[in-house]
Amino acid sequence: MATGILIGLLVVIVLLILFFISTYNRLIRLMNEVKNAWSQIDVQLKRRHDLIPNLMETVKGYMQHERETLEHITEARNLAMRPGSVSERAQAEQQLNQALHNFFVVVENYPDLKANQNFLALQEELTSTENRISFARQAYNDTVMNFNNVLQMFPTNIIGAMFGFKGQDFFEIQDAAEREVPKVSFK
Amino acid sequence: MFELVRKNKHRSVIFACIMLFFMLALGYSIGAFISYCCYYGELSQPDRQHRTVQRTPYDYPQSYSQDYQEPVYRGKNISYLSPQQIYYFIWFYWGPLGALVTFFIWFVQMIYAYYSGGNMLLSISNAVPIEKQDCPQLYNIVEEISIASRLPKIPEIYIVDSPEMNAFATGRSPEHSAIAVTRGLINNMNRDQIQSVIAHEISHIVHRDTLYMTILAVSVGTIILIVVGLREVVGAGIRGSTRYSRRRDREGSGLILLFLIVIYIFALILSVIAPLLAQIIYFASSRQREYLADAGAVVFTRNPEGLASALETIANGYAHTSNEDVNKVVAPLYIVNPLEAHNLNASSIFSTHPPLQKRIQILRNIAKTPSLTSYEQAWQQVVGKKWKQPLLSETPQPAPVSSTSSQPQPAAQQSLAQASIAPTQSSATPPSTPQQKARITGDAIMKAKKFTFLNCQCGVILKMPPNYKGKVKCPRCQTIHNITK
Numbered sequence: 016m017a018t019g020i021l022i023g024l025l026v027v028i029v030l031l032i033l034f035f036i037s038t039y040n041r042l043i044r045l046m047n048e049v050k051n052a053w054s055q056i057d058v059q060l061k062r063r064h065d066l067i068p069n070l071m072e073t074v075k076g077y078m079q080h081e082r083e084t085l086e087h088i089t090e091a092r093n094l095a096m097r098p099g100s101v102s103e104r105a106q107a108e109q110q111l112n113q114a115l116h117n118f119f120v121v122v123e124n125y126p127d128l129k130a131n132q133n134f135l136a137l138q139e140e141l142t143s144t145e146n147r148i149s150f151a152r153q154a155y156n157d158t159v160m161n162f163n164n165v166l167q168m169f170p171t172n173i174i175g176a177m178f179g180f181k182g183q184d185f186f187e188i189q190d191a192a193e194r195e196v197p198k199v200s201f202k
Numbered sequence: 203m204f205e206l207v208r209k210n211k212h213r214s215v216i217f218a219c220i221m222l223f224f225m226l227a228l229g230y231s232i233g234a235f236i237s238y239c240c241y242y243g244e245l246s247q248p249d250r251q252h253r254t255v256q257r258t259p260y261d262y263p264q265s266y267s268q269d270y271q272e273p274v275y276r277g278k279n280i281s282y283l284s285p286q287q288i289y290y291f292i293w294f295y296w297g298p299l300g301a302l303v304t305f306f307i308w309f310v311q312m313i314y315a316y317y318s319g320g321n322m323l324l325s326i327s328n329a330v331p332i333e334k335q336d337c338p339q340l341y342n343i344v345e346e347i348s349i350a351s352r353l354p355k356i357p358e359i360y361i362v363d364s365p366e367m368n369a370f371a372t373g374r375s376p377e378h379s380a381i382a383v384t385r386g387l388i389n390n391m392n393r394d395q396i397q398s399v400i401a402h403e404i405s406h407i408v409h410r411d412t413l414y415m416t417i418l419a420v421s422v423g424t425i426i427l428i429v430v431g432l433r434e435v436v437g438a439g440i441r442g443s444t445r446y447s448r449r450r451d452r453e454g455s456g457l458i459l460l461f462l463i464v465i466y467i468f469a470l471i472l473s474v475i476a477p478l479l480a481q482i483i484y485f486a487s488s489r490q491r492e493y494l495a496d497a498g499a500v501v502f503t504r505n506p507e508g509l510a511s512a513l514e515t516i517a518n519g520y521a522h523t524s525n526e527d528v529n530k531v532v533a534p535l536y537i538v539n540p541l542e543a544h545n546l547n548a549s550s551i552f553s554t555h556p557p558l559q560k561r562i563q564i565l566r567n568i569a570k571t572p573s574l575t576s577y578e579q580a581w582q583q584v585v586g587k588k589w590k591q592p593l594l595s596e597t598p599q600p601a602p603v604s605s606t607s608s609q610p611q612p613a614a615q616q617s618l619a620q621a622s623i624a625p626t627q628s629s630a631t632p633p634s635t636p637q638q639k640a641r642i643t644g645d646a647i648m649k650a651k652k653f654t655f656l657n658c659q660c661g662v663i664l665k666m667p668p669n670y671k672g673k674v675k676c677p678r679c680q681t682i683h684n685i686t687k
């Protein structure tokens with residue numbers, strides 16, 4: 016009888032230890048997935064930075080009169096490439112976004128440029144890069160949600176608290192203006 | 203996305219388990235049934251062990267009777283088994299043996315399909331691998347969705363040079379995956395639509411649908427193989443024993459013949475029911491996987507309208523084409539099955555895809571935030587049922603079986619004669635005779651092995667092995683073809 020209880024206890028302890036190990040490893044794996052997803056955003060941002068010199072080279076001949084717009088883009092790019100804190104870089108990326116947006120509005124006035132094969136290819140690359148950046152953010156947020164879900168649910172939350180795991184932050188748009196729905200008035 | 207994959211995995215395991223269990227149970231029952239028939243004589247005379255058997259010299263040849271020893275198993279004389287022992291043998295030896303043999307057949311096929319299935323499908327559909335400079339936009343789109351789905355590796359991209367609009371994905375795992383897109387799809391769709399189609403295919407890859415469907419398809423194949431194989435072997439046995447029965451003593455062979463006929467009837471019934479059941483499970487899970495791939499695509503792109511309009515465009519593209527040009531081997535893999543694209547509401551238990559109308563409606567019903575829950579809600583609104591496996595309940599009445607049955611048509615002789623003269627035409631019409639089916643399959647395999655297909659002026663198609671050089675004489679019109687390559 017006594018040995019039976021002993022064996023039962025042993026089995027329970029072994030199972031508990033196995034559960035601890037597997038949960039801990041799972042949390043670590045999910046954590047690393049979050050980190051990897053974060054670095055993917057950087058990879059795609061860098062891709063955008065690398066595209067910009069090419070773009071400038073292509074459009075320079077066509078857009079003599081838009082020097083200011085082009086300079087804006089180059090400036091914003093250089094700013095964004097500089098190492099800094101996350102919020103600083105986010106701000107710089109925001110500027111770059113704005114500058115590129117202005118640029119594509121201006122391009123509408125240059126039909127020659129819009130017919131240039133090289134430019135069209137670059138435009139496709141830029142479109143794709145924008146998509147990649149937003150998909151990378153989306154994937155990052157999904158991994159964060161996954162991690163937070165696991166971390167906050169019972170019984171993983173006990174083990175998570177024991178080893179000091181912390182919930183991760185979502186990637187959110189810092190600029191409140193960008194989040195706002197554009198207003199259309201018919202006056 | 204995460205609940206989606208998790209739910210998906212659970213369902214797959216259940217479906218695959220049902221299928222494998224069915225297959226092994228079939229093997230088990232065949233083994234048990236045959237052994238039961240073999241032991242029937244002894245079981246019907248349970249007191250036989252108490253009888254003294256008088257052997258006459260005529261029972262065995264002279265030399266044999268001298269050397270004859272009673273069979274011994276683990277120190278026991280087993281020439282006379284008690285009924286309990288016989289039943290033990292049937293349930294715990296012959297039955298499991300049948301299941302084991304079935305599993306072995308399945309396993310061998312599975313290994314082959316696992317390692318070469320993907321390449322075979324790509325070469326059957328004449329898909330050509332492309333690099334980034336060949337089609338930058340498609341390449342970019344695939345990379346974008348790979349980022350969104352966090353695939354470990356970007357799938358290889360193939361283009362099928364065909365004016366129709368379609369796409370499919372293969373590959374045993376996300377690391378060994380490929381996406382094939384038709385030229386028509388790239389030319390006729392906008393970026394959002396292509397993106398949605400690619401997302402659907404990548405969601406197939408993420409869910410490992412190819413591997414899953416391969417397991418199911420190989421199981422269906424194994425079930426058909428063992429059942430039809432049993433039928434054919436026993437049928438041959440019956441024919442053989444009736445042919446030679448006069449030479450042997452009639453009492454023994456008469457009994458054997460009776461057993462053979464009983465087994466034959468058993469196999470005949472199985473060969474009708476078992477493949478049908480297996481195919482119903484297979485097609486039901488295929489349709490379910492399409493719904494899930496749609497859901498996955500929406501989760502990746504967060505753009506249900508893109509996929510809905512893409513599906514519509516694909517269906518419109520097929521509105522004016524006939525089924526003749528469709529590659530039937532690859533058809534079930536496509537995002538929209540070309541054979542089912544004519545009728546938007548077409549649905550039967552033998553459909554590989556859910557009705558298009560329903561798929562589009564679900565996508566359009568998805569509320570603001572695309573997620574699995576909203577897909578579920580939309581699914582409920584359209585189908586009017588709970589989000590459960592619509593295994594057999596999805597279609598109330600049985601579908602017409604005639605299209606899938608392999609019964610030879612009355613005109614089999616005629617069409618066979620036609621097929622041997624003009625094989626190109628036979629592959630265009632739906633394969634009706636086993637010979638035509640075998641020809642199509644054989645052609646597909648030869649194509650995959652990179653055979654050269656040579657059209658002779660008289661209509662004969664010469665199939666030459668790869669790397670063959672020299673002269674070939676057409677067997678029909680004696681024209682000499684020179685192969686230099």
